[in-house]
Amino acid sequence: MLTDSSKAVVALASRLGDSRRPSLSPTEWDRFSAVLADQQLDVAMVFDDGFSAESLPGVTEKISAKINTLLETAGAATVEAADLGRFGITTITIVDDAYPGAFRQRLGNLAPPVIYAVGNLDLLSGDGVGIVGSRNVTEEGKTAAEEMAREAVRNGRSVISGGARGVDSFAMNAAFMAGGTVVGVLADSLQGRIRKSGTLQAIDEGTVCLLSQQIPSAGFTPHAAMARNKLVYALSEVTVVVAADHETGGTWAGAIEALKKHNGRIAVWTGDGAGPGNSALVNIGGSPLTSPDQLFDAQQDLPTEPSEQLGLLDSA
């Protein structure tokens, strides 16, 4: 059940009820919630009689106008959030206990104010290894992804991945086969994904959690895929890039962004099946990984600070 505060977040920062709502972006939300925090106010106050965003110091005219417009369509948004329950989808807002703390800590003002999830929500607060890579991967790359997943399961970690074809699916399936758990961070329709009977079965067994920051009826967009990558890195104690293309593709772009923004620890596979972009990622600061069992042995040594090359790339 949504609290008054979570309803307020839904009303202000989601596109539920009408996908054309001019919802607050993560950074706009962050600024607004900082104002509230300064004044020690709860966001539920937006529903108070006589609330006016204009009267809050530090809220720009643009934001307050947006908030007033958004409040006019609050009812449809909050009711749709609750209605998602009929698909088994839970709406989690940034003010809820179930919201993954890692998003707030690592993504800062880019943390999505509202996410949607199905399945075993406890997995969101557990430890996990991110495994990412391109859709088209060699047989050796597939094996590497699978071994990485098995290694994660052996060490009691969930496998966190994007739920796309290629590396994502190989890693997730290997984790299931090894009796492990999986967190799938999706770029597109949660609603479509839960139609698959395999997914339903895993949900039933409590071995999977699927999450997305896109409204559950949304389709795929490249922008959503990038946003999704950010969440994978943020949620993982370490993320392994199994195979990336060089200077192209979502895996490359996602890894570069994570390195640049210090979004978690990043290991890059350099054994058989590594992608053409992998060695470049190591040069930019990713930690090389030649054997799956180094994943946990070497974890202490993985860099948390970006290397100097990042500056070069920025100007490129």
Place this chain on the structure above:
Amino acid sequence: MTDSLQLRLLHELTQNPRATFHPGQIEAIDAVTRSGGRALVVQRTGWGKSAVYFIATKILRAAGTGPTVIVSPLLALMRNQIEAASRLDLTAHTVNSANRDDWVNVFAAIDADEIDLLLISPERLNNPQFREDILPDLLNRMGLLVIDEAHCISDWGHDFRPDYRRLQRIVEALPRTTPVLATTATANNRVVADIEEQLGSNLTVIRGSLDRPSLRLQVIDMPNKADRMAWLAKTIPTLPGSGIVYTLTIADAKRVARFLIAKGIDAEAYTGQSETEDRLDIEDRLSVNALKVVVATSALAMGYDNPHIQFVVHFQVPGSPVAYYQQVGRAGRAVDTAYGVALSGAEDVRIQDYFIETAFPSEEVTARILDALGNSNGLKRSELLEHVNMQWSRLDGTLKLLEVEQAVYREGGTFFRSAAAWTYPRERVESVNAARRREQQAMADYVTTDACLMSFLRSELDDPSQPCGRCSNCTDDPLDPTVDPKLSGDAHNFIRLEPIVIEPRKRPPYGIDRLDLKTHRLEEGHALSRYGDPGWGELVQRGKYQAGRFDDELVMASAKLIERWNPSPAPTWLTAVPSHRVEGVVVDFARRLADALGIEFVETVERVRDNSEQKMMHNSYQQARNVLDAFRVQAARSDPVLLIDDIVNSRWTLTVIGNLLMQAGSGAVYPFALADSGKG
């Protein structure tokens, strides 16, 4: 002292400058005209709940809020309300299944902020078109939400309705700003507590006495059904004004109504199967006392708002004191004396048991449905039927419950397993069942108690009181409980010889516009037997599937039935539905029947397409579609005609052919079938 705004509005509404508020009304108005205010009003029908939401709406609209949305399961209420609202210059509209053509206009009017009150049924909230086109806008702008018959929210109540669970979810999910007013006439402490829990803690509860000082309650133990019919036939003409007879089953409602009509009493049957227009017509005639008695199932129970009802007789005793009080409380609102008689029959407990036992689907059935859905990528109803061997209507009920429980969801006609874990709520089902059993026992006690009947019922509703001094246990002058033996014999014969009626379909299924059933509608018809029943029913089965010929005994019995039925104007010719599988079997029967009746057989209906067997079709739309292009009528004589079929099921075959006959110029069409397989 100047009158308050509220009081001035009350005077306007009642058109009485001296009217004053009942205790509680002003508190309720104040509660729901505040942002986020929530009130529950438990007051008997006639207390003035509508004055509360009319006046609140007037005040809220003046303050610039959006329309009030009233959710009510009552057709009659909707019409009365629209009329009453106009006295306060409030524009009220309704959106229901009967005015679909109007929806676009209503939506536009809401959009233009021209509607003050919108009345909808709880089913509307789950209608896909409504849900997508209008609900979001309404949720955003709604100034006040009124939940009528709010006890339906509680599954502890006798009348829990799944659609109300969705309503409750909406209330729970809305920003706390929207005021909510819940109203009911019948709720005991437990139901009130349940509603409080579901509507939030800051609820103002306004609860009044449920006494009905005009009502004289009486119980008569009369095990035999024919005796009870005889008692009704003797007693009703002696009672003042109009009233209602409640039965527990649809079949009994129709049977009792027919018998009373046969005894010269102005009666009508009113059930969940009655067409909407008939129901409205009956409600109209009852409200102007143009009808002596309506024999109804609980379809007429809630909130039927007629202050002049002077008697309510129960042909069978319902299984819950709350349900009973709600129905008997229809009587005596605006009259000095009214009668509330419970006739206790031998079959009561068996029927009550059936309702209790079928209230929840079994764990096993829900598991099978969920398994089937979980192992597929969605299934249609008809596909689900292959996985679970259950009746159409039971499957529907189970799916509805699983939807409410959020274990399954539907898109278009396809059902999907939701991604939520779900376990059968065994404990809750058991405790609700136990509560129903206690209520059943309370009604058994009501029938035998020596104590005041009114006090007994009111204490069951947690509204304790002194003895009423009017009921059959408090006084010595109740209605005569004896039965006229001659009438009782008549009733006995009536039951034995009862025809099986084929009621004309009056409305094409949604989506099929080609069928004009307004001008080209069947007359009422008859069936000889129930398919598969011992006797004729078996004989029909054998004739159709084994012998390939219907026995002469069936011809004689049919001829006899038609002579007794004696439709008027009398049919002068007879035609048949060409049979499907066995060549000519119906035509052969129809020829012999025509001979026996001494009228002419004319073979004029032609099968032009080999459609699937009707019984394979699972719903009205499929059934009507399936026959629509399958037949042609060459020419028809202009006289009334008997239309013969072997087995009637959905009635769409007869309806479509009747329609074709009339288009070809025939007179009235009387359907007749050898057997009714009884699903439609």
